Amino acid sequence: MKKAILQVALDILELERALQIAHETVSGGADWIEIGTPLIKSEGMQAVRVMRQKFPDAILVADMKVADTGALEVEMAAKAGASIVCILADADDSVVAESVRSARKYGIRTMADLINVPDPVSRAGQLELMGIDIICAHVGIDQQMTGKDSLDLFKRLTDNIHVPIAVAGGIDADRAGEAVHLGADIIVVGGWIVRSADVTGSTKRIREAMDKKSHKIREKKSVDEETRSLLLQVSAPNISDAMHRKGSMSGLLSICGKIKMVGRAVTVQTVAGDWAKPVEAIDVAKKEEVIVINNDGVTSVAPWGELATLSCVKKGIAGVVIDGAVRDVDDIRAMKFPLFAKAIVPNAGEPKGFGEINAEIQCCGQCVRAGDWIVGDESGVVVIPAERAYEIARRALEVRKTEERIREEIRRGSTLSEVAQLIKWEKK
Incomplete structure (x- = not known):
C-alpha cells in the first residue's frame, strides 16, 4: 500500500443517515467505508447488505469486533457484502484461527483491533503469524477521553509488524497527516468526518493532509493547556x-x-x-x-x-x-x-x-x-x-461535533425528532 488509505467509520445508529454520510464522504475522497459497531448493533447485517447495494464496488469494512464464534460472524458479514471483517485482537486464539479460516473461505480479509490489549506489540506479532491481514492500532473513545493516544500505540508497532497497520481513534486532519508521515497504511477517521456539518469538505481536508509530502509534528501541550x-x-x-x-x-x-x-x-x-x-x-x-x-x-x-x-x-x-x-x-x-x-x-x-x-x-x-x-x-x-x-473537555467536544451534524440535517429539511428517530429509540 504505497498511498495511505482513508477509511471512514460510520459509528452512528441510523442506517438512512449513514448512507447519506457515506455518499458525502466518498465524494470527498474516502477510500474505504466502515460500517461501524454501533451501526451493526443497531441495524444488524442489513446495514452491510444495504451499503453493498448502494456501493457495489467499494471496500466495505464490517467492524464486528468479533470475540467468539469467529467462523459464524465472519461468514455472515462476508455473505452480507463485507470486504474486510474486524475482530478483537484479544479474542482467544481459537476465535482468531476460525475467523481467518472463514475469511479465506469467502475471499475476504481480516483486521484485528488492538483496543484494550494489555501487551499490544506482542499480541500484534502473534496475530500476524496467525494470518491476520491488517493490524489496527486503536485507542477507543473512552480511552481517548483519559489521554491515551493512538499514534503513541502505532509508533510502538512499526518496527515489529510487517502487515499493513491502520490507526484509529481521535484522528483529525493534523493527526492524519502525522500518522501518514510516521508510516501508517490506513487512516481510520470517524467523528471528525461523520459528525461534521460539511462531511465532504471535512473528508477532503483529511485527504489533503494525508497526501502532503511533508508534515509538521505538533508539539504536545500540557494537560492544563x-x-x-x-x-x-x-x-x-x-x-x-x-x-x-x-x-x-x-x-x-x-x-x-x-x-x-x-x-x-x-x-x-x-x-x-x-x-x-x-x-x-x-x-x-x-x-x-x-x-x-x-x-x-x-x-x-x-x-x-x-x-x-x-x-x-x-x-x-x-x-x-x-x-x-x-x-x-x-x-x-x-x-x-x-x-x-x-x-x-x-x-x-x-x-x-x-x-x-x-x-x-x-x-x-x-x-x-x-x-x-x-x-x-x-x-x-x-x-x-x-x-x-x-476527560470531560474531550467528551464535550464530541457532544459539540454530534450537534453540528444534526444541525446540518435540520437545515436540510429534517426535524430533530426525525434525525434522532425518537419514536424508535423511546425507552420500552
Whole structure:
C-alpha cells in the first residue's frame, strides 16, 4: 500500500443517515467505508447488505469486533457484502484461527483491533503469524477521553509488524497527516468526518493532509493547556451533556451577556455581604483562574462591585461567580468581564474578614473545590471536578461535533425528532 488509505467509520445508529454520510464522504475522497459497531448493533447485517447495494464496488469494512464464534460472524458479514471483517485482537486464539479460516473461505480479509490489549506489540506479532491481514492500532473513545493516544500505540508497532497497520481513534486532519508521515497504511477517521456539518469538505481536508509530502509534528501541550483549549471550544450545555446533566450551577445570570469564562477555581466562603475575603482572593488568584464566592445566596447586599472587578481585569483573572448579589453593573458591563451572580443590588456590605479562601464550598447547588474547572457562558455556569477535567473537555467536544451534524440535517429539511428517530429509540 504505497498511498495511505482513508477509511471512514460510520459509528452512528441510523442506517438512512449513514448512507447519506457515506455518499458525502466518498465524494470527498474516502477510500474505504466502515460500517461501524454501533451501526451493526443497531441495524444488524442489513446495514452491510444495504451499503453493498448502494456501493457495489467499494471496500466495505464490517467492524464486528468479533470475540467468539469467529467462523459464524465472519461468514455472515462476508455473505452480507463485507470486504474486510474486524475482530478483537484479544479474542482467544481459537476465535482468531476460525475467523481467518472463514475469511479465506469467502475471499475476504481480516483486521484485528488492538483496543484494550494489555501487551499490544506482542499480541500484534502473534496475530500476524496467525494470518491476520491488517493490524489496527486503536485507542477507543473512552480511552481517548483519559489521554491515551493512538499514534503513541502505532509508533510502538512499526518496527515489529510487517502487515499493513491502520490507526484509529481521535484522528483529525493534523493527526492524519502525522500518522501518514510516521508510516501508517490506513487512516481510520470517524467523528471528525461523520459528525461534521460539511462531511465532504471535512473528508477532503483529511485527504489533503494525508497526501502532503511533508508534515509538521505538533508539539504536545500540557494537560492544563490542552484542557483549557478544549473547554474554550465548547459551551456550558455541551459540558453538562458530557457530564450526564450534572455540574450545572443554579440561579446564575451572566451580568455582561455574551461572554466566555474558563479557568480553575479559587474558592471563597463569606457571609452577609462581607467583601473582605472576596477581595483578598484577587491577590491569591493567578492569571486565568476564576474566583467562586459563596455568599450563602444572600441577595440583599453585595460582596462585589466595580473596583474589585477592575482589579481582576488588571490581573488577568478569567471571571467571577457569586452565590449572591453584585453592584456597579453599569461599570462592570463596560469592561465586558465574565461575572455571574444571582442578583443586582446597589448596597455593599462591610469588610469584616469572616470566611476563608480555597476551602471546599457549596455554591449555587454545586460542591466546588480549589482547582476545579469552571466554565461559564450565556447559558450558565458548570463545575468540572479537577480530576475529570481533561476527560470531560474531550467528551464535550464530541457532544459539540454530534450537534453540528444534526444541525446540518435540520437545515436540510429534517426535524430533530426525525434525525434522532425518537419514536424508535423511546425507552420500552
